[in-house]
Amino acid sequence: MFCYQCEQTAHGTGCVDIGICGKDDKVAALQDLLVHATKGIAMHAHRARRLGARDDGIDRFVLESLFTTVTNVNFDTERMAEMLREAGSVLDHARRHHEDACAAAGTAPEELAGPADWSPADTVEALIKQGQGVGIMARFSGLGKDITGLQELLTYGLKGIAAYAHHARVLGRQDEAIADFLLEGLDELTQPAPTAEHLLAVNLRCGEIALKVLELLDAANTGAYGNPVPTPVLMGHREGKAILVSGHDLKDLEALLQQTEGKGINIYTHGEMLPAHGYPKLTKYAHLVGHYGGAWMKQASEFDAFPGAILMTTNCIQRPRDSYKARLFTSGLVAWPGVQHVADRDFTAVIEAALAADGFTDNSPERRHHVGFGHHAVLGLADTVIDAVKSGAIGRFVLIGGCDGAETGRNYFTDIADSMPDNWVVLTLGCGKFRVVDLELGEIGGIPRLLDMGQCNDSFSAIRVAQALAEAFGTDVNGLPLSLVISWYEQKAVCVLLALLHLGVRDIRLGPKLPAFLTPDVLKVLVESFNIMPIGTVADDLAAMGAPSPRRDDHLAAAD
Numbered sequence: 001m002f003c004y005q006c007e008q009t010a011h012g013t014g015c016v017d018i019g020i021c022g023k024d025d026k027v028a029a030l031q032d033l034l035v036h037a038t039k040g041i042a043m044h045a046h047r048a049r050r051l052g053a054r055d056d057g058i059d060r061f062v063l064e065s066l067f068t069t070v071t072n073v074n075f076d077t078e079r080m081a082e083m084l085r086e087a088g089s090v091l092d093h094a095r096r097h098h099e100d101a102c103a104a105a106g107t108a109p110e111e112l113a114g115p116a117d118w119s120p121a122d123t124v125e126a127l128i129k130q131g132q133g134v135g136i137m138a139r140f141s142g143l144g145k146d147i148t149g150l151q152e153l154l155t156y157g158l159k160g161i162a163a164y165a166h167h168a169r170v171l172g173r174q175d176e177a178i179a180d181f182l183l184e185g186l187d188e189l190t191q192p193a194p195t196a197e198h199l200l201a202v203n204l205r206c207g208e209i210a211l212k213v214l215e216l217l218d219a220a221n222t223g224a225y226g227n228p229v230p231t232p233v234l235m236g237h238r239e240g241k242a243i244l245v246s247g248h249d250l251k252d253l254e255a256l257l258q259q260t261e262g263k264g265i266n267i268y269t270h271g272e273m274l275p276a277h278g279y280p281k282l283t284k285y286a287h288l289v290g291h292y293g294g295a296w297m298k299q300a301s302e303f304d305a306f307p308g309a310i311l312m313t314t315n316c317i318q319r320p321r322d323s324y325k326a327r328l329f330t331s332g333l334v335a336w337p338g339v340q341h342v343a344d345r346d347f348t349a350v351i352e353a354a355l356a357a358d359g360f361t362d363n364s365p366e367r368r369h370h371v372g373f374g375h376h377a378v379l380g381l382a383d384t385v386i387d388a389v390k391s392g393a394i395g396r397f398v399l400i401g402g403c404d405g406a407e408t409g410r411n412y413f414t415d416i417a418d419s420m421p422d423n424w425v426v427l428t429l430g431c432g433k434f435r436v437v438d439l440e441l442g443e444i445g446g447i448p449r450l451l452d453m454g455q456c457n458d459s460f461s462a463i464r465v466a467q468a469l470a471e472a473f474g475t476d477v478n479g480l481p482l483s484l485v486i487s488w489y490e491q492k493a494v495c496v497l498l499a500l501l502h503l504g505v506r507d508i509r510l511g512p513k514l515p516a517f518l519t520p521d522v523l524k525v526l527v528e529s530f531n532i533m534p535i536g537t538v539a540d541d542l543a544a545m546g547a548p549s550p551r552r553d554d555h556l557a558a559a560d
Contacts, residue, residue, distance in 0.1 A: 001028035002137045004516040005156055006071040006490045008405055013516055014136075021071050022319040026124075029131030030080035031069040035155065036134040037087035038065045040115030042186035044091070044098035047110060049183055053101035059179040061090045062186070063169065066162035068333050071490040072296070073315040076335035081124045088120035114190055143194070145519050150199035151189055152517040153494065157206040158185045160495020163315070164213045166333075167457060170251045173220035181209040200525065207502030210495045214460035218375075221250060221279070221457070227376035228278030228454065234290030235437075236364030238266055243354045244292055244306050246270035246299065247313030248457055250282070252331050255345040256311065257285040265354050268292040270302070271316060272431050275454040278372025291369070295404035295434040303328065307360055309353035311342070315490070316431075327353050369437050373427075373451040375464035381447060386472050389481065393445055395423040396481040396546060399462055401453075402432040402496075403489030409512030410435060413487055415538045417441070417450075421547050425449050427465075430456035432487040459496045463503070478506050483545045485509045485535065501530055511535030 004014040006021065018024050023031070038061075045058045068074045068083060095116070102109040115134075121127045139148045165178050188194070188202050222228075243265055245253050253276055257267060266289045269276050274291045276282050293302035296316035303310050303324045310328045317336055320328050329350050331342045340349060378385070388394040398420060400413050413435040417426050426449060428436055433452055441449035453461045466477045473480065486508055488497070494515070500508060507530075514523065514534050526532045535541060 001025040001132075002135055003028055004136070005152065007403070007488055007513065007515070008407055009516050012513055023075055026077050026128050027075055027080060029128045029135070030077060030084065031074075031131070032135040033127060033131030034065050034080065034084055034087060035069055036115050036131070037084060037091060037118055037120070038062055039186045039190050040118045041087065041091050041094045042183040043112050043114075043116040043190055044094035046183035046187040048094070048098045048101035049180055051101040051105045051107075053097060053104070054176070054179075055094070055097050058090060058094055058097070059174075059182075060169070061086070062179075062182055063162045063166040064333060066159045066182070067166050067315075070159050070163055070315050070492070072317055073333055074335045075317070075319075076337045077124055077128075078337075079335040081127055084120050084127055088118075091116075091118065116190075146196060146521050147194055147199065149517040149519045149522055150196060150203065151194065153498075153515075153522075154185060154199060154203050154206055155189060156491040156494040156517075157203060157210060157498045158182060159491040160493070160498075161206070161210055161213050163492050164210075164217045164457060164495065167248065167250075167314075168213070168217045168220040170249070171220040171224045173216055173223070175212060175216050178209055178213050178216065181205070196522070196525075203498060204502050206495075207498035207500070210499035211460075211463070211502055214463065214496070214499060217457055218460040218464075222374075222376070225250060225254075225279035225281040227280075228275065228372040228374040229280060230370055230372040230377055231278050231283060232368040232370050233274065233277040234364075235367045235369050236290055237268065237292055237360045238289050238363050239360050241265045241354050241357070241359040242268060242306065242308030243350060244268045244270050244303070244308060244310045245273050245313060246296070246310065247316055247332075247334070248272050248455055249313035249332060250276055250279070252311070252313040252345060254282060256347050256350070257282065257288060259347050260287060260351060260354075261285065263351065263355075265308075265351065266290075266360075268306075270299070270310075271296045272455045272457075273313075274369075274433075275371050275452065275458060278374070278454070295431040297404065297406040307358045309350045309357060311347070311350055327357060329353070369452070370448065370450075371452045371454070373448075373453050373461075374458060375453075375461040375468075378451060378453070378461070378465050379468055382468065382472065384445065384447065385469070388445055388447065389469075389473075393423060394425055394447070394481075395421060396483065397425050397427055398545070399427045399429075399482065399484045399486070400432060400436055401427070401429040401456075401459070401462065402487040403456065403493050404431040404434050404487065405489045405512075407512055409535075410487060412511060412535055412538060413485065414439070416485060416541060419538050420542060422449075424547075425451065427451050427453055427462055429453040429458055429462055430487075430493075435487070456492050456496065459499070463499070477503060481546075483507070483509070485511075485541070487511060488515070501526075504530075506531045508532050509535045509541060
């Protein structure tokens with residue numbers, strides 16, 4: 001196997017024996033094969049689409065297959081093999097769809113090779129062998145690492161778009177332009193002689209569609225559950241039976257809340273589900289009582305200590321310990337061998353497991369964190385914010401967001417928030433927020449110095465606020481007193497980064513280390529065009545942002 005799609009990839013170069021995420025070489029091969037098969041489907045469907053023929057079933061499968069291969073989603077070889085068999089059927093359908101579209105248009109279909117000719121092998125072992133022949137390493141020798149890296153940058157952007165589009169689709173929102181580009185982008189990845197210049201241009205177009213899907217998902221979430229409002233959330237627990245919900249899927253949480261109402265079970269969020277407490281149509285359920293735990297990478301110890309049932313709704317699952325594996329359930333596209341999967345949002349088994357477990361026997365100490373500072377809430381304070389900036393009461397905004405992880409160096413994000421001048425405001429979103437949620441930063445004229453804008457799924461909020469402030473000050477985003485310090489981990493973060501690059505945002509600090517798939521030559525182009533840079537020391541980065549000096553001497557050293 002060879003995989004370098006996430007930040008924790010082994011030695012900063014690539015996982016070759018087993019993924020740091022926990023996937024083995026078999027799962028890795030099947031994921032590579034599913035991407036390959038999806039490219040074949042897109043080759044036919046994209047050409048049919050250009051002739052005016054659409055197929056919603058193909059669009060659905062493309063979203064699901066790409067999302068399935070995002071880091072920490074599906075680790076089950078049997079489930080992967082099942083998807084690959086479905087991919088074979090969808091590819092046959094896409095081929096006929098292409099032929100029918102050509103017949104209707106009076107043209108002959110193109111003769112397509114490569115992924116378009118793929119068909120699934122009969123056994124799991126044979127599928128694994130197929131997958132071993134279509135991975136990244138197979139392209140290194142023919143295309144070189146620069147071109148392959150640019151292809152992978154596009155692939156990961158497409159995976160991120162698919163994940164966000166899937167969330168929106170679950171809530172009834174779709175956009176034909178997004179579906180069109182996914183097919184087009186996948187087809188671009190099959191071209192025999194790609195150039196670096198062309199792939200860079202396609203990646204920036206991917207950023208344009210990434211922005212569109214972020215806006216679509218924002219509309220889906222707020223349309224379904226209302227605009228988030230600033231809300232204090234209990235960061236702890238209450239006595240009683242309990243279910244913990246992790247991942248990102250608000251629809252799953254809503255269904256669980258409906259099915260547990262009146263059953264004497266308290267529902268807790270975990271990880272990126274924390275922002276759910278800001279949505280009025282979810283907080284109307286009194287038994288949504290609080291948030292338990294921190295970011296996804298702490299789940300083994302936190303799930304072990306949680307005395308109830310646990311539901312994992314989207315990506316972020318890790319290898320479960322035997323101590324809680326029987327209390328763990330997956331839904332949607334998530335899968336782990338031996339973990340019970342919930343279909344069709346029927347959470348009966350989860351509820352039964354919660355009732356059978358001990359539950360909490362006490363109440364935790366009171367500690368609360370405010371969520372709900374989405375663009376609707378923040379822009380409701382726009383006049384106050386603008387006046388505070390003009391008066392100097394607010395000196396700078398720093399967006400500290402993205403993904404969290406277990407690697408050393410991520411304490412940088414805590415330290416830079418705790419060391420910045422007292423008149424700077426921190427915006428945060430994604431599970432990167434757990435590096436700053438425990439800080440007591442106070443207020444500036446009634447405006448909290450820590451504004452939690454939501455999940456990584458809510459990145460549009462930060463973009464919308466920046467755009468609105470730029471309009472108010474008659475400048476572009478780069479002219480604002482705004483610095484972006486982004487922690488990245490997986491493909492949805494790549495999608496958001498491409499959206500920012502499409503908008504022309506410069507001077508983004510990225511860490512704790514840069515993606516392995518960005519070769520030095522590719523990185524050089526991004527640095528020259530957008531001044532992307534790795535995070536440095538807290539002191540140096542604050543000085544570069546305009547801080548006179550950090551507040552505390554103990555944060556002057558390099559993050560390690």
